[in-house]
Amino acid sequence: MNSYQIAKKLKNRYLPNNIDFSLANRRHSFLSECIIPTDIVALSGKGATLKTNKGELIDFASMTVNCILGQNDPWVNANLIAYLLSGRPSFLTTRVGHDYYYKVADRICKTTKMTNSVINHRQCNGTDVTELAILAAYKHRQNGQHILASFSNSYHGQGLTAYLASGLQRKHLFLVHESPVVFLDEPDHTEDIDTQDLTEHDKNTLEKLYDIRDKVFAVIIEPIQVNNSVNTSSKAFLKRLKYVCESSKIALIFDEIQTGFGWLGKITAAERYGVWPNLMALSKALTAGNGPLSALVSDKIYQDIVEGTGAKTNGADIRSLVAANAVMDRLLGIPEQQIPSDIDEDLYKELRSGLLSQFDQKCHQLLLYLKDLQSLGKGLIGKIKGDGLIRGLEIVNAKGVNDALMAKKLQLQLLESGVLVRQNQHTLIFKPPIVITEKEMAKGFGKIQKIISSNL
Template sequence: MTLTDPAISTTTGAVLDGPALWSAQAHMPSVLGRQLVIERGEGSYLTTADGQRLFDGTAGLWHANIGHSHPELARAAHEQMLRLETYHVFGRYANDQALELGERLAALAPMERAKVILNSGGSDAIDVACKLARRHWQREGRGSKQIILSREHAYHGLHAYGTSIAGLDFNREGYGTESLVPETARVSADDIAQVEQTIARLGADSIAAIVAEPIQGTGGVNPPADGYLEGLQRLAREHDILLILDEVITGFGRTGEMFAAQRYGIEPDMVTFAKGVTSGYAPLGGVLVAHRLWEPFYVDSPDTPVFRHGATYAGHATAAAVALANLDVLERDGLVPRVRELEQVLRAQLDGLQQRQEAVVDVRVAGFLGGVSLDERLVNERVADRAVELGFITRPLRGNTLQLSPPFIVSDQEVVNYVAAIEQAIAEESQR
């Protein structure tokens, strides 16, 4: 290898030092010296190490649905750890909290007679769901069905499968191959006719599943085009392709229903979930599996195959106890119906923004999720930084978009104040 080999990295800049923690999804030279160290949280607000109070307008990474530092969830974790921190769920072993959570989730699932696979987060869940899709067709004797389709602008975590099916090219680049798992392909994010053309080009006999976020999150807060999800379901059924809904963001109330599948009338073969199942109080995710997929693995026969899934912390007892407490809070406090009210408040506040601010090119609302897209004159990162200075967190996303997804516990007035602060940040940056 020579010094001109592109695999060798050279730099003329000084190597920067800083904290030992290598931050996630960060261009490190841009964040060193600017990091906001969050020290405390209470309800919908955070406090930094230097004492700044911030409105958590993104609910962390879309997860703090019931707000921060809820005493009931803290007690649930404390009491469970005093009884049993965890025990694995491999083979004939299980723990009581994982079993109880499985029953609770199956009862909430947007498909009948669901089984529940538990793991540690959304990226885990995507890996398991894609592997099960391929395992299903292998077991059916249709081993040519291997390709996993996903949408342009999609984000499905950063494990090997999530990286491979990402519709955001920058998440797939730099690993020496177009796709870490080779049998993947992208389809149109909003044009069902183009999806149909892709299926015809690849051949339905080569396609195992299509994975879709009901509302794209990291890709820019993109609600589904009219008829798009219904079209995916129709094509999946017509061509014997499994439909996997990635509800890591939308699951557990973010759309005003427990799952977005219920809002949009979709009956998927699998649903991946995480984030909102514990409101971020413990790392937990999983897959809801329809009966046609799990039944062959439950046949009482020595010839029944094993689906090789599982990780050390799958079904973690403390995480499951926290999830159960979180579901109690969601249901007791009526937070899912409250989301429907908050959606209308957010929509009302964003409706006139495009008319008032010339730099706003589009606004999108679906459930308690909002996206504000800016024209090229502004940089969304700078607008987000200015919002922080004003005491409000928003997050820059693809498409020069700002993310709005506060906790479910906020008041109407807090939504009004939040949008007003974002508008002020946009107006000030427009005048620079």
């Protein structure tokens, strides 16, 4: 029997009405320090909407793993099913080649517009790939360069290197007692990415970097610090940063784990800002939640990594590569002759033009809703931060002071009412999938308005 024939027999196994809800009572066996699943149990999902045992949940957070295509994207699912049924290998050691190794690597290099790049893709997470980026820059360092420059309140994951390199994670550092990391002040938040003006504060930060330039082998930065209340760098800052790095032979690393793959209307923040790093770390957004994969994209000279440091055993899961390829199809579109002619008309059109072509409209719509919310919530809602589909809504108290407790309270109330947003410090984070429909936006923001009004 082949997989297709067996799958037909398993149809009932995954039906929502076969879910054992009593299992939800065991959720307290999760470590108390981890994020414990609530008693909301997901039954099914489509786009930005989850059906749960407590009713509908509109996902304005893309499940936090950068599911830019929401749930069950039909094209990604179809490609995965077709691949699974093809009989081709499901997993390979990287010592055995596969056309998708080359095809996807090549496509990621092209779509990220990182010229002359190579790619190290692996079945792992964001923490691993930022470490790999730092390692690659370190191996390539010049004489006398031993410092890694990072930024205060940065977040690069949960591993030893990430604890060293992240402003927010230093409190977790263990085993290592001396640190070669210098933390520069986080970039000034800008309301307008495209501003040409460098603030005094940013000028001083760059001067500090300039003063130690001979000792620095790399600078690692998130163009938008999502985990720092969506602190958004300006183009002026990133351009000058690039200039300082280039003129001092310092490797510039962009951690694009939050910003990469469509969230700012372009494939990368680098493209949105018009500033390209030497090394770009991409991760979970590559497959939009359809399998583990990360990619370090950089000039070849950085990737002559010593054996045993850069090529982990896990290589890349072929199914994740198939998913990443289908995600690129969705975002960028594909030639008409590659689209099956007898598919759903809307999907056909989207595949022809790519979802990024609808980005401005989606982004505009989101901003309008957030502005409405801001007017409604005067005294409770402060600034709207971020760019594109990555937005933060600051929550303040009656004195206008940032209010993290209130932000947490609002997030929980929103979850109860059927809306998922993320909360970070005093900020509610909105990162809706690009496939969110007008109806979903209207429904979700209707619920948010009610919760905001009831807290005024």
